[in-house]
Amino acid sequence: MSEDLSAVDDAQLARWAYGRPGSAAEGERARLAAAELERRAAQRAGELATPPPSAGATVAPTPARAPADRGHPTAARAPEIDDVPPPDDEVPDPGARARARRRILVAAGVIAALVVAAGIAIPPLLDPAPPPRSSLDVFDREFSDEEREYLTLLQREGQRVNVGPRVIGTIEYGTVLAYRSIRNDPGQPERDQVCVAVAEYDRAAQSPQINDWQCVDRSDFETEGASVTLFGLGGQYDVDWGPRGRAQVEVIMTEAQRRVMDPGLESSFLDFPERELDRAYVDEQLLLEQTGLVVEQLRTVFPLGELLGDPTTEQPSTILPDAEWVAIYTGAPVDSDERVACLAVVAAGVQRESRCLSLVDNGGRGFLLEIEREGQTILVSWAATGEISAQGG
Structure with a gap:
């Protein structure tokens, strides 16, 4: 004898229909529950399409439409809402919704379990951009042998070098150096400066030389950078070194200067x-x-x-x-x-x-x-x- 499920609510029917049966009897009940859900869905669909008249009401006949006057053009009429029948895929289906909801919940649960079991940390979709590095980070690396020689040359020119120098650019016959000079003269406020200089090889002296340098206060450098012009044997060196990024160096050289540097x-x-x-x-x-x-x-x-x-x-x-x-x-x-x-x-x-x-x-x-x-x-x-x-x- 078939079990009467007409009085069971939809939620219980869905649990029976889409749960895992443990016996033949539970399998038969799952089949009957699914059939009952489909019957109710079909019944609701029929009620939405042709709603029954209320008791004691009379149904007015639908007036016949007048034939269109084919001799005169007529304006197109936008269809009214009642003229368009609802599409089939918009008809509510409690059984379909329950099946879809169960699949989504199961998939989400499996993914969450895998992530937790593997100990995987899900990163945000967009990592925040790293902050731009300061140009002064160039002083964080170690000296090269060449830079140690330039330190001696700067000191020979009377420059106070507390940090550096570091090579920040080479172009034509010039090498542009950066260094920091901190002064604590008695009775004077401390001056922390960022300096740039140009070194060139002097063929007449048969040795490298420091030919020009300029300094700016570190506070000014950290907001505006340094834009300076240095003059050497091999031309005019324009240095644009911002508070962020690498230095940009250009040189203006005459043919006479080129012959001096490369005779x-x-x-x-x-x-x-x-x-x-x-x-x-x-x-x-x-x-x-x-x-x-x-x-x-x-x-x-x-x-x-x-x-x-x-x-x-x-x-x-x-x-x-x-x-x-x-x-x-x-x-x-x-x-x-x-x-x-x-x-x-x-x-x-x-x-x-x-x-x-x-x-x-x-x-x-x-x-x-x-x-x-x-x-x-x-x-x-x-x-x-x-x-x-x-x-x-």
Whole structure:
């Protein structure tokens, strides 16, 4: 005999219909409960579609609509709410709702259990952005060997360096440094300053130099940063270093400044000391009549006998006055501004062999001079970097 479930409420029916049966009897009751829920849902749907008239009321006949006048256009009428039947998916279904709610609750419970069991912390959807780092954090890292050398140079210039220096930018021939200087002079308020300086390699002095520096109060730096212009041998350095982020460095350089910083072939005249003999070639213009060139600078690099293996050339005091020398020089014709660089062999104010190259059109190239002596061939090179070398055989 079938169990009568017509008097059981919907919630209990849903628990029986969608619960897990433990026996055949409970399985049969679950089937009957599901059928009862479907019957009630169908009944409610029919009541919504055609509501029954109340007792004692009469139903008025629906007036017939007049046919449209096809001879005259009519305005389109928006359908009234009562004209549109409700879609099927909007009809309430207690059984469907109960099934969906149970699935959602079960899924949520399983996810929560997995998260708790694994000990997983669910992060927020959007992590807050980290605060921007201060530019002064550059002082937190360790010194490099190069920066220790710059510290010595700054102190040699009389700078009080309490923190730093640190390299904050390199461009062309300049290295921009940052350091902090804290002053506690008697009778004066303490000054905590952030400073920037430019270091360059001075070819004439054959060493790095600190050529300019500027400082701002730390309180001003932390709100506005530092925008300074530094002047060096290799140009004008514009430094824009804000309270946050890296320094921006630009340089304005003339061609004359570039030649000073990177003289190319002419750097040899800085690398080799000038002898008294070299000075005589320039002061007395010993080569002018023979070459037609006004010599600007000249260096006798090494005696040719040394390259040929002559042991008497090992001591400069033993070199004869008329000995042959490998020399380098620059000059220009009397009636022209076109400068040239020359490799030559000179002896007693006379040029024996030479090869010259235009300094304007050489494109940064070096060149060679080939010398024949005593059955030997000597190749002398003058590199674009200013290095002089020779080999023979």
